[in-house]
Amino acid sequence: MPRATTVECPGCPPLRALTFDTLGLIKVIESREIQGGPKVVDRWGQPDSTKSVNAVSLIHRQSNPLLAVARKDGQIEVLSPVTGVSLATISNANDLDLQSQENNVIGLHLFAKQNLELESRAYNLLTCTGKGSASIRSIEVPDSATGSSSIDSSKTWNVCNSGNVLCCKVDKNEKFALFGGKGVEVNIWDLDNCTKIWNAKSPPKNSLDIFTPTWFTSVSYLSKDDHRKFVAGTNNHQVRLYDISAQRRPVLSIDFRETPIKVLAEDIDGNTIYLGNGSGDMASVDIRTGKMLGCFTGKCSGSIRSIVRHPELPVVASCGLDGYLRLWDTKTRQLLSSVFLKQHILHVLFDSNFIVEDTPKGADSLPIKEETIKEITDGEEIEATPLKRKKSSRNKENVIDGSKKKRAKESEEHKKSKGNDEHEKTASRDKGSKSTSKKKNKSSKYEIPDEGL
Template sequence: MPRTTKVDCPGCPPLRALTFDVLGLVKVIQAQGKDSEIPKVVERWGEPDYSKSVLAASLVDRKFDPLLAVARKNGLIEVLNPLNGNLHVAISDNTDTSPPKDDAIIGMHLFAKDELALASRRCTLLSCTKKGNASMRSIDFSSSSSEDISTNIVKTWKVCGSGDVLCSKVDGSETHALFGGKGVEVNTWNLEQCTKIWTAKAPKKNSLGIFTPTCFTSVTFLSKDDHRKFAAGTSSHQVRLYDISAQKRPVISFDFRETPIKALAEDVDGNTIFVGNATGDLASFDIRNGKLLGCFLGKCSGSIRSIARHPEFPIIASCGLDSYVRFWDIKTRQLLSAVFLKQHLNGVVFDSHFVGEADTTHSAVDSIQQDIEISQTFSEEEHTPQKRKKASKEDGEGKKRKGASKENKKCKKKSHGETESKQR
């Protein structure tokens, strides 16, 4: 009999993810959380049209009235309802002087903490184009008719004089934003006052006197409530940790494989980051010491464009040019399942308020808690006895590591203190 390798998919806890592809389609992937069920594409929004290719997307993930903003290649920004795909409002990115073709939007953020939003159905979004035109605008779509959409650009500013911006990110408290790109050092902006507060300095020449030109391809903040620490990936396959409060040069920098870093995502604990590169390698690093925790192996062969971390379950999703969305377990680093979506994918986001079919009767909070419990038991059930042993071992190691890291932290604090004192 032919020996065939079966892709063993342990299945996923109940989750809902949205993916965005080059044909402008938004696909919804759901798993109901039953035993070893493979997630499926349940909905597809939009018609295949290459000019509507999705460049950036942002989701406001909340229980009541979630919003999804999608930037398209033809310069349109659409605000959708992520539950059913209904279009709230579509505005054109009116940079009337330059055609949208050579000034594409590269990053977008939809603000969640907006007091006005709930009351009068308005939302605020920050978008940044390749040439560094960042703009903040608030969109009002309270009236149902599409004619009187009032968009007023609150602020516009230039992020950089020259070079191409390739990545941007807004921190968890939504007061600061990061921009970086080809020929653009990473810089931090205060969004309330619209001022640049910090710019990185290029690392020194290496021992051969060779200076690598700056090209940042991805940035991410390490934790939600701290805007001072962030990680950046470069096209010279380097991951760097910056600390605004410490110095202008990277605190730690380390290499990962041999192709440019294309996607970065942070874990909720603020110590681990997930790194994806242009040949489809995905790995997790401990950012405090730059140590490789492990690689995610799953026959992935196309460049990773986007990584998303599920807010509650220990799951990440990755997608990219090989047109698969893959769900991974963070702890065991095993592939949970892979869904083939036919096109090159540009982004993936999680809708964390999705509840599986099993516990729709419970109230929201309970169900989420239960979900967590379920997921825990679920993940425990997944392991064969052997693996369980391994996991327990790993846990032990993890504890040790934690201990070690604590020491590290202390050291770091000390060093910080020293630097501060020196500055004084």
């Protein structure tokens, strides 16, 4: 029988997260109390295995945020991350071979910068398939949820000649894109000109003259402001650091456990990365020195597929095939809270604009504390409450004297009673002696001597 241990979770701060699973469902998780655990407050969509979510992209902003979701059936849906209303649907049935799962959309990025050339609400969308077909198109999102949109495919190119693309990442400035996969070395493309600016070189053979085949599973930029440094995870349980300004081969290589690296995520400090593998192990690494800072306590029972760092709070979220969404503390690496979502979770995103509603004006959040403070400050208006006082020294002396007199009186009574008892005993002894002498005299009067007989 497997052993099960319970872990006490201190709770997580107020936050909002969106999860995406293999059945195409989008679940909204909110945590509104500091000590309370997160809960599922809403669910969007209907369960359908053909609509499994392959890639997601979110525009973080207070006004008109957008969420793009690439599904297994080849459709890309643009919806509101606040209400879940579908705003536009893009079908790539003409461009993709739906019979092949290797040619599904694996890379998706919705540009935050709006297309100013068009008067309507038009946004640029980057997509990349497993065969390496990348495209940037303009999507016109209507104001109302009509379910249709106009598409203007502007740029299309191929990022690889052979192999399968498994990971894609766009930098913060949205000018460069990073691609890698099985049989595809990591390479960087200029999105404005659609040209390749850098391509990695395979590591040399090892001491046994064995060449390790190329197999990248995840990529991430190390710093949001610098596109020259990035990290990549491989199927051979390695994490590699690249610097395109230094060389084409990895600057640093780290081995982590014995299972493939499935996901990488960068921290906001630009020096720490979070990694998860296929056996459920999760750790943080200082990429400057290559030393592991520590593992996250709380073993996950399935492969980790997504790790996201909160942009403001010291919280990192992870999810995977065990169906749990876990929230961790970035400093202590302790488990804050977890939610069981029943399906295999593939992606998770944080809503950075989530704000907890304040308490109403008429309600007092802490009435007891306010009353106590008022009692302390307003001393003139409050009547003094009766208190238990200690007895004075006079009372103590009177009590002591009374107790002494009582003890003396008891001792005198005890002596008198003792004397009376002794007198009675002596009297009884004298009386007893007299009675015995009388008996002796009486017996001698009637006694007959032997000689007179």
